[in-house]
Amino acid sequence: MKGILIRWVINAVALILASHVIKGIEVDHLMAAFVAAAVLGVMNAVVRPILILLTLPITLLTLGLFVLVINGFMLYIAGAVVKGFHVTGFWSSLFGALFLSVISWIANAFINDRGRIEYIEVRTR
Numbered sequence: 001m002k003g004i005l006i007r008w009v010i011n012a013v014a015l016i017l018a019s020h021v022i023k024g025i026e027v028d029h030l031m032a033a034f035v036a037a038a039v040l041g042v043m044n045a046v047v048r049p050i051l052i053l054l055t056l057p058i059t060l061l062t063l064g065l066f067v068l069v070i071n072g073f074m075l076y077i078a079g080a081v082v083k084g085f086h087v088t089g090f091w092s093s094l095f096g097a098l099f100l101s102v103i104s105w106i107a108n109a110f111i112n113d114r115g116r117i118e119y120i121e122v123r124t125r
Helices: 002-021 030-054 056-061 066-081 090-110
Strands: 025-027 085-087
Touching (some): 066 085
């Protein structure tokens, strides 16, 4: 449970960073970032698998790159649902989704479900 909360905070901070880096993504206040991160997490858990299943032929045809478009659509819908979080345009949602995917991937790689930071120890002879 602790790991989920840490990832939620990291994703909210990533949304704030994305609003500073990517033109077309705006976060009005801190609470909007946390609500948007929660809505995005729920949508990615419920709606995204259904969309991936429905668009499986085009996803296979593009060798999985269409999943990035689906992620951008999820970000755009979260911007439409959450007040204080705005995403305008296709390209800003696509680049925002790419930015958030990288940050989320890094967070998931190093933080386990218990909230502890994991690392890989490389031993040399």
